[in-house]
């Protein structure tokens with residue numbers, strides 16, 4: 578299983594990255610998680626053919642996680658896609674996603690490839706996505722938001738999407754090969770971050786330690802890149818195997 582980041586920032590982008598979005602690939606299954614920026618360009622920078630993407634998981638309905646969808650679908654249609662494309666999300670997110678596509682009448686395009694909308698209840702559940710297992714579970718973000726766990730024969734990747742520290746964590750995400758956790762700043766900003774449904778770098782590291790993760794990646798980062806070294810330092814104090822991923826780079830799990 579491999580993961581590539583199409584973007585690592587939170588709501589505000591900076592010169593070196595767009596909003597957080599990731600691609601999980603395994604044996605012909607390619608799942609995009611959230612969709613922002615210039616998705617087709619970003620997939621090209623990942624050296625991935627956009628026509629090969631099989632699924633899209635939308636974690637929640639905030640604009641930075643959703644706004645790239647019409648552009649992706651329009652370009653896939655222009656590129657001549659014929660195979661189905663599965664889009665998963667909770668009810669409010671799927672409703673907004675379809676509204677966004679309706680603005681451009683994308684579903685009515687002549688010869689539009691099949692769009693399979695999976696409108697999921699906000700609860701713990703398992704979805705098999707071809708060769709990848711996908712566990713979904715609610716996280717703590719003020720609006721309905723899915724965290725997710727990807728499972729292959731090689732290992733597991735847990736991504737908690739946008740979240741403040743949770744009161745309890747679903748048992749299946751213990752011992753992940755890789756934990757991807759948001760971090761909106763350093764721990765001195767903790768109260769403000771938690772109040773907005775986000776976490777500090779130190780809190781992300783404590784979650785990694787609690788879950789016995791093998792490795793931690795921080796994402797949904799603030800626009801001030803100059804505080805990344807301080808965020809990494811406070812996280813590594815608790816969980817040494819913490820990194821900020823490079824956009825587009827391949828990470829094997």
Ligand SMILES: [Zn+2]
Nearest residue numbers: 588639641739
């Ligand atoms: Zn966000």
Ligand SMILES: [Zn+2]
Nearest residue numbers: 637639718739
């Ligand atoms: Zn959000």
